[in-house]
Amino acid sequence: MEKQRPTHEIQIGKIRAAIWANKSKDHDLWFNLTLSRFYQEGGKWQSSPSFGRDDLPVVNKVIDMAYGWILRREAKINAVKNDSAQQGGAIR
Template sequence: MSKPPVKEFRMGLIKATIWENQTKHGVKYTTTLTRLFKNGESWVESSRFGRDDLPLISKVSDQAHTWIFSKQQGE
């Protein structure tokens, strides 16, 4: 069973998900950027983005960076 993400930022259908990983050098964070879309009755995530998604990618990436940076400053 995988651990849940520690934080998510979402704007519309664009999402930045932050994962926390314990290493021998301390806590490290990784980020996944995805676009949600509906395929029939199911919601699916994709890592492919269209032109109009890019401004939202920029915004959620900045939010994720700020959150990670503030967490690492507190360590």
Template sequence: MSKSPAHKIKLGLITATIWDNDGFYSVDLSRAYKNNQGDWQSTPSFAQGDLLNAAKCAERAEIWIARQMSKDATQRT
């Protein structure tokens, strides 16, 4: 994985982080929450109420990756 994400997509507390892995892309989905001390944390676990935003983030990530791969292919030619 690269050191910084290629792109991030956020919907509410859900984030799709897209990584450029030298020729292919991968996606991490996470949900933000505050711990007992009030500090922001993230988890890859989702409650039922998070699933629609997680699905939308995944769909938007897929669209972004498809567009980026098209740009990548154009730049190589």
């Protein structure tokens, strides 16, 4: 089984937001976000869900960019739904 991948990722420096698309049983779509901070330990890259004080401005920017991406994606999805409804079809 293939591992699920994020729908979209936004990264600035060592801070990354992964945006995940989810569907309900009724095929309604919504998005969730996970945040990670990357760091090197022993020459290997690791990730952490915790952030230091100096990470917070970048976290804020990444979240803002992710929010904008989600809003644009939802607007595009709604436009397709509206076009389909006007043409007599149903899309979810």
